[in-house]
Amino acid sequence: MIRARLGDWALAxxxxxxxxxxYDLWARGAGDFFFPPLSVIGGNFADDWLFERVPTDLxxxxxxxxxxxxxxVVLGVAAGMLLGSLRTLAxxxxxxxxxxxxxxxxxxxxxxxxxxxxxxxxxxxLIALGALWPVLLNTVDGVRGVDQTAMDxxxxxxxxxxxxxxxxxxxxxxxxxxxxxxxxxxxxxxLMVVSELVGASNGVGHTVQLAQRGFNIPEMWAGTLLxxxxxxxxxxxxxxxxxxxxxxxxxxxxxxxxxxxxxxxLRRERPRPALTPTRTAVVLESADAGPATPDGxxxxxxxx
Amino acid sequence: xxxxxxxxAALAAAALLVSGCGSDSDSGGSAGGGGGDEGPxxxxxxxxxxxxxYFLQYGxxxxxxxxxxxxxxxxxxxxxxxxxxxxxxxDLDIAGSNVVSVMIASSQGLPLKMVAAGTSTSEEPxxxxxxxxxxxxxxxxxxxxxxxxxxxxxxxxxxxxxxxGHMLEDAGLSYDSVDLVEIPFPDMPAAIESGDxxxxxxxEPFITVAEKQxxxxxxxxxxxxxxxxxIGTYVMTEQFVNENADAVAAFQEGVQATADAIAEDPExxxxxxxxxxxxxxxxxxxxxxxxxxxxxxxxxxxxVQELMVEYGLLEDEVDLDELVVG
Numbered sequence: 001m002i003r004a005r006l007g008d009w010a011l012a013x014x015x016x017x018x019x020x021x022x023y024d025l026w027a028r029g030a031g032d033f034f035f036p037p038l039s040v041i042g043g044n045f046a047d048d049w050l051f052e053r054v055p056t057d058l059x060x061x062x063x064x065x066x067x068x069x070x071x072x073v074v075l076g077v078a079a080g081m082l083l084g085s086l087r088t089l090a091x092x093x094x095x096x097x098x099x100x101x102x103x104x105x106x107x108x109x110x111x112x113x114x115x116x117x118x119x120x121x122x123x124x125x126l127i128a129l130g131a132l133w134p135v136l137l138n139t140v141d142g143v144r145g146v147d148q149t150a151m152d153x154x155x156x157x158x159x160x161x162x163x164x165x166x167x168x169x170x171x172x173x174x175x176x177x178x179x180x181x182x183x184x185x186x187x188x189x190x191l192m193v194v195s196e197l198v199g200a201s202n203g204v205g206h207t208v209q210l211a212q213r214g215f216n217i218p219e220m221w222a223g224t225l226l227x228x229x230x231x232x233x234x235x236x237x238x239x240x241x242x243x244x245x246x247x248x249x250x251x252x253x254x255x256x257x258x259x260x261x262x263x264x265x266l267r268r269e270r271p272r273p274a275l276t277p278t279r280t281a282v283v284l285e286s287a288d289a290g291p292a293t294p295d296g297x298x299x300x301x302x303x304x
Numbered sequence: 305x306x307x308x309x310x311x312x313a314a315l316a317a318a319a320l321l322v323s324g325c326g327s328d329s330d331s332g333g334s335a336g337g338g339g340g341d342e343g344p345x346x347x348x349x350x351x352x353x354x355x356x357x358y359f360l361q362y363g364x365x366x367x368x369x370x371x372x373x374x375x376x377x378x379x380x381x382x383x384x385x386x387x388x389x390x391x392x393x394x395d396l397d398i399a400g401s402n403v404v405s406v407m408i409a410s411s412q413g414l415p416l417k418m419v420a421a422g423t424s425t426s427e428e429p430x431x432x433x434x435x436x437x438x439x440x441x442x443x444x445x446x447x448x449x450x451x452x453x454x455x456x457x458x459x460x461x462x463x464x465x466x467x468x469g470h471m472l473e474d475a476g477l478s479y480d481s482v483d484l485v486e487i488p489f490p491d492m493p494a495a496i497e498s499g500d501x502x503x504x505x506x507x508e509p510f511i512t513v514a515e516k517q518x519x520x521x522x523x524x525x526x527x528x529x530x531x532x533x534x535i536g537t538y539v540m541t542e543q544f545v546n547e548n549a550d551a552v553a554a555f556q557e558g559v560q561a562t563a564d565a566i567a568e569d570p571e572x573x574x575x576x577x578x579x580x581x582x583x584x585x586x587x588x589x590x591x592x593x594x595x596x597x598x599x600x601x602x603x604x605x606x607x608v609q610e611l612m613v614e615y616g617l618l619e620d621e622v623d624l625d626e627l628v629v630g
Contacts, residue, residue, distance in 0.1 A: 033413065114498075199485065216412065
């Protein structure tokens with residue numbers, strides 16, 4: 001097992017390394033002002049980002065990005081639960097939501113500059129606005145997709161609405177929410193950079209732009225490289241969190257696709273009937289995202 | 305209410321692209337009678353949208369470039385550093401940029417030559433096309449009162465914050481005694497008015513627009529460094545200059561002729577502005593007209609360069625005798 005995994009790691013490193021070496025060889029030969037050799041870019045990367053500019057530029061960037069992303073996720077999930085549960089409201093708001101979703105956030109930069117000024121809030125607003133829609137729409141879809149039988153069951157046992165939302169609806173919608181949140185994360189990182197191109201006084205995107213304007217091309221590439229690494233790291237982190245939180249889901253369905261709550265419940269009902277005195281408890285437990293069945297777990301390669 | 309001037313500016317910019325093509329073909333037609341029968345060389349030039357571009361279009365419209373033996377294809381750019389890569393890659397023959405960007409690019413090893421002067425500010429401080437402005441109800445009357453406050457510039461690490469730094473030092477403060485914030489010119493009046501920044505360095509035509517909104521001018525950053533300070537410059541690559549001496553000379557001749565014509569009769573240029581840039585006749589009557597010198601003013605360059613070294617934009621001075629060829 002471990003040896004196979006190491007092999008995978010090595011294999012995954014081959015192409016990036018080949019690309020880097022290929023670029024370096026080409027750049028050394030070409031001597032193009034705008035495409036400096038890798039060693040020069042690497043030197044600049046070490047000078048700037050290990051770790052001189054981390055507190056002055058990287059952390060403010062990440063702070064704004066995470067703030068905007070957090071607002072988008074919280075707002076998106078909350079509003080999505082509401083709209084997913086109340087079909088009339090969703091129908092009424094649909095045109096407005098579709099319109100707002102279609103607005104490209106960068107087009108709102110002038111507006112946000114006017115409303116929020118040139119400070120952090122304009123940038124956080126832009127990031128939150130762009131990242132909101134995938135979370136919101138996926139949550140709505142996820143909530144609508146909750147198995148009707150489970151809902152009826154919860155109702156007939158008079159489970160309070162708050163518990164029903166938290167323990168039945170939310171866990172069932174979670175796979176879709178995570179799918180939306182992952183899309184939103186990459187959007188948030190893009191908008192982090194875009195929002196720093198106008199009216200910023202710090203940040204990685206701002207640094208890249210200043211370097212470009214100052215014809216400090218290696219520094220520009222070093223910043224670009226950092227942005228790529230940041231995006232890569234955040235995605236990896238997200239996947240790790242998702243894998244942990246949705247372990248029950250991947251384990252029960254055997255694939256990373258659409259949520260199939262029904263099957264998961266049936267499966268889990270069987271192995272421990274003695275531990276579950278009432279059917280209510282079964283529903284609650286199985287819908288919970290917490291301690292899940294470790295059995296039948298599928299290797300990660302199947303994830304999309 | 306405040307959005308109207310901005311929409312107007314956007315329309316003007318859009319119309320500029322259209323009218324740019326229009327006046328180009330017009331002059332092509334008149335040049336046939338003018339005397340470019342042997343098929344003058346065509347040079348592609350991009351210059352900063354606004355006054356710098358109007359200058360070239362005026363020269364084209366008046367036939368100065370045709371007379372000198374060169375056909376110009378002038379397009380609008382956002383100026384500064386953005387045009388240099390286009391120049392180096394060969395998409396442009398001439399780039400209209402500013403002296404700060406070109407000196408930085410040159411110091412980083414790009415083979416550039418300044419062939420002619422772009423815009424300069426007026427010798428009369430009153431007619432300076434830059435201004436440090438505050439809100440109409442602001443208690444600030446002097447740059448010395450800005451210590452520790454936010455000041456807007458359109459681009460950090462360029463000509464506007466350099467001249468501002470010089471003003472601050474004159475007032476007994478230092479370059480970093482104010483918090484510089486980057487805000488595009490069109491958004492600046494609103495940012496100043498709302499108190500988001502205490503002051504901003506603006507250029508025409510935004511100054512005229514801001515004055516109409518009741519904002520006040522408390523300083524003239526360009527003239528303060530030197531009346532007639534040269535801001536713009538026309539650059540070519542070293543290779544192009546070496547291989548096309550005739551075309552370079554013809555371009556310089558056309559620039560000089562246009563510069564002389566505007567200096568002699570600024571009102572004629574003012575009258576032509578609505579045609580060149582599609583800016584409204586009322587605005588054209590009020591805007592401050594830049595100065596064009598034709599030949600590069602090394603004294604301006606030297607002053608700017610010293611500040612650039614002082615503020616850390618340049619590590620070492622560049623050799624101006626190497627960089628400037630006209």
